[in-house]
Amino acid sequence: MLALADALRRRDGGLRITCLGTARGMETRLVPARGYDLRLIPPVPLPRKPTVDLLRVPGRVRRAVAETRAILEELSADVVVGFGGYVALPAYLAGRGARVPLVVHEQNALPGLANRIGARLAARVAVTVPGTPLHRGEHVGMPLRTAISTLDRAARRAEARVEFGLDADRPTLLVFGGSQGAQTLNRAAVAAADVLTAAGIQVLHARGPKNTSVTVPPRPAGSAPYVLVDYLDRMDLAYAAADLALCRAGAVTVAELSAVGLPAAFVPLPIGNGEQRRNALPVVEAGGGLLVEDAELDADWITGHLVPLLTDPVALTGYARHAAAAGVPDADDRLADIVLDVARAGRVRT
Known part of the structure; x- marks a missing residue:
């Protein structure tokens, strides 16, 4: 509105x-x-x-x-x-x-x-x-909002990664589950933290302001960072920092990600009338993202699907291009x- x-x-x-x-x-x-x-x-x-x-x-x-x-x-x-x-x-x-x-x-x-x-x-x-x-x-x-629809991710990437304490050149996974977080996403991402960072993948993870018990041990010196925050006030910078998102599939989330050309692994809410799955399908079918059911998301799924994608720059570029083609900025x-x-x-x- x-x-x-x-x-x-x-x-x-x-x-x-x-x-x-x-x-x-x-x-x-x-x-x-x-x-x-x-x-x-x-x-x-x-x-x-x-x-x-x-x-x-x-x-x-x-x-x-x-x-x-x-x-x-x-x-x-x-x-x-x-x-x-x-x-x-x-x-x-x-x-x-x-x-x-x-x-x-x-x-x-x-x-x-x-x-x-x-x-x-x-x-x-x-x-x-x-x-x-x-x-x-x-x-x-x-x-x-124009902060999202006019976002040039490539131009803002360096600034965004400095803002969140991320390294400049590592592949980056953004994890968020809406303003309050999402327990399924939190559990799976934290369980996969060691595999992700060992593969050189850094993570920006918004756990939700009520989920302060969600923690990740400090990474060893020289390792890829795993940055946990309660809430993301600057989603534009979070999108600019990331190469791939792991998130729910609310209508605004799907629209924003495709508008800025950020591919995602969508995890629809398992309740309701299935609208979140339907929201994500056009982007997924266009080649701009992945779809995983809530009950199937765990550390093994992240290891088997997201780690290979995040460590393949050519594949990531293709997903980003298809995501942008499905967006309407x-x-x-x-x-x-x-x-x-x-x-x-x-x-x-x-």
Whole structure:
């Protein structure tokens, strides 16, 4: 959402952009910090299974739609853009009722309920992953922050490796499992630490702020470093430092890695509806990464698959090239074009 807002603002600083959110979401902190107006509406969580709470949904939807429609009319909105989630469904219904055209963007390979409904009402529908089963979906990619979408990994590599205390010329594995870390990735990477560093491979490993018990003994003098951090504030520099990533396959992660041309071994979350596996498949099938199931990831898998790859510069270069070919670094501008076209067409019809 914020990457799109930034792209729209670059086109026209006079555009009025208002973000919708809920009082319990991270948008209460992130949106004002980026300089955008935020209006809050009641959340409408949709139960995944039939429960008593399901009976309360219609009333919650009516209230949220009414409040959202009042905001749209107050702002004289020209277009509503939704990304799914608790806020999107009321916004889609309110926009339809107020005759404000809609644009839907779906980040995951498997769309959620809000976007499946919104796609039927929208003027245009954009998707991140090719083949996403969404009505009239156009492959646009994932809008990304410019620090990532404009990253030149080769140009920033030396700076990045100095930043993290890594050697300048060793093959480098980046391990991360999201902001909180991932136990499976932590266990496997730490168990493979001796094999990795003995092969001359250095590691930058974000274990997660709650996983301080995850440790690696100091490496011998002259050995490849194994750098453990709780959290990576500068993902752009982490990507620049690395030659290969070992990570989950969330939609943003997959989009960022392919946009910067960093190949990865993707380890989809073993829960949910399988969307993470589907997120990674286009990049893997293009030759830009590997896929390993959570239950299969261990030190032996890293030894057998990642060590040979990281010590083969020609193979790594090929994977990086294919990863970049699968990426869409200008998705923010592509989506901005769609949003502005729909807004202009709506004004003409009015």
